[in-house]
């Protein structure tokens with residue numbers, strides 16, 4: 001499903017009326033009606049005590065339309081308007097007029113919110129229609145007090161379009177924000193509903209169809225979309241291991257033995273063909289006993305047990321043999337090893353996955369990545385991408401998607417920006433918001449499994465963009481699968497690795513289960 005930023009929605013609105021003659025009034029009527037419809041789907045409207053908290057913009061207008069629909073179904077609706085009535089929009093004014101003529105109790109809250117607070121506590125349902133995509137500054141004063149009162153009401157809260165106070169594009173809370181049980185968003189989901197903390201404020205998201213033409217909903221100019229599964233290529237009967245990708249993993253050290261194991265073995269468990277692990281010779285016997293299907297290339301070590309620079313030529317030979325190269329997991333930050341990584345990055349003429357210490361090696365030396373011809377996939381978490389670019393985590397959090405789009409273009413790379421939710425960016429500036437995964441996965445080793453799965457998706461024959469985003473989806477799905485079996489605290493890299501084959505079988509045989517679990521509901 002496409003995801004629409006505020007600017008996208010404004011363009012869609014413009015086109016809806018200029019190109020199709022679909023007026024804002026029609027859109028508002030459908031929007032408000034969809035909010036009422038959601039509420040009627042879980043509660044009998046007659047006698048239902050509903051409090052609508054409406055701003056003076058069109059978000060408020062939607063709330064007033066919902067008030068009218070619910071009242072006409074017999075609900076007991078009280079409406080509170082917050083804001084300067086001099087600035088009320090035309091459409092909000094028209095709908096305010098309609099409900100007043102219907103005799104609905106409407107109160108304009110200027111300063112004292114005691115009446116409103118009392119009503120909020122008595123309400124069965126509160127409709128939050130203060131701000132939507134028009135939020136353009138931190139919430140303060142009376143609005144902040146009203147939002148606190150809504151959050152403290154203990155009533156079920158339905159937010160109109162976006163929980164008021166959440167930035168629709170970035171998911172940041174602008175001072176204070178409504179914590180909703182449900183959000184009914186119009187036309188297409190906004191990024192801020194899918195990125196934390198906005199995602200946490202949205203509750204269950206329903207995407208309401210309000211009669212935008214399909215062409216607008218699927219417009220190629222919409223650069224963000226939810227990360228939906230791609231069709232996995234069939235494993236043909238008459239094939240041999242080389243057909244599913246020959247992957248070279250340059251990983252591990254005497255200190256980190258799990259990382260190379262998780263990445264090289266996950267590749268095989270996610271369908272990869274030939275897994276070759278070039279690692280510190282000292283740990284090969286141990287790893288060999290853990291994963292005998294992996295082929296090992298013992299490497300010369302530094303005194304502290306990291307991969308030494310002397311291996312450079314041998315590694316370039318191995319890269320020639322491979323279809324895919326992954327470099328970084330568990331390498332350590334020993335200077336000699338980082339120098340080796342920096343020298344290898346521009347010389348490896350195959351798709352290269354850079355993770356963990358491999359990213360540390362190129363931090364501040366991004367031209368090494370820019371001058372690569374073969375595809376590059378980077379898999380940083382927030383801290384790593386901050387080190388990589390020198391931009392603070394706080395700055396990145398202000399606009400993750402904008403930051404990622406710029407970085408992918410600059411580095412001509414596919415970048416997995418791990419987090420909640422993980423984002424996948426492509427060099428052409430497309431962004432995929434991944435909806436699988438859970439906080440239990442934020443553990444050592446989890447990222448190493450992802451490296452192996454990306455290599456496996458490439459080995460299965462997906463193109464780089466599809467392979468990267470499908471791997472992120474599979475990885476999160478595996479994490480959710482283990483969390484459902486073991487509880488969220490039991491999600492470990494080895495458990496995730498073990499369930500990879502089952503997750504792939506699920507995606508091959510029952511993709512509808514995926515959609516049922518992860519797709520945003522439409523209304």
Ligand SMILES: NC(=O)C1=CN([C@@H]2O[C@H](COP(=O)(O)OP(=O)(O)OC[C@H]3O[C@@H](n4cnc5c(N)ncnc54)[C@H](OP(=O)(O)O)[C@@H]3O)[C@@H](O)[C@H]2O)[C@H](O)CC1
Pocket residue numbers: 009013027028031055056057058059060061062089130131132133134135136137138139140143160161162186187
């Ligand atoms: N195309 C659609 O998706 C449809 C959208 N609809 C609904 O319309 C809103 C957007 O309505 P809009 O009037 O543009 O803005 P809001 O209602 O979100 O905000 C109202 C005004 O509030 C002011 N504002 C912004 N931030 C703050 C703040 N922190 N404190 C106080 N006031 C604030 C701002 O006006 P200013 O003049 O003060 O800047 C906003 O304009 C959309 O979300 C949907 O719900 C249509 O009804 C259906 C189709």
Ligand SMILES: [K+]
Pocket residue numbers: 059128129130131132159160161162163164
């Ligand atoms: K709202």
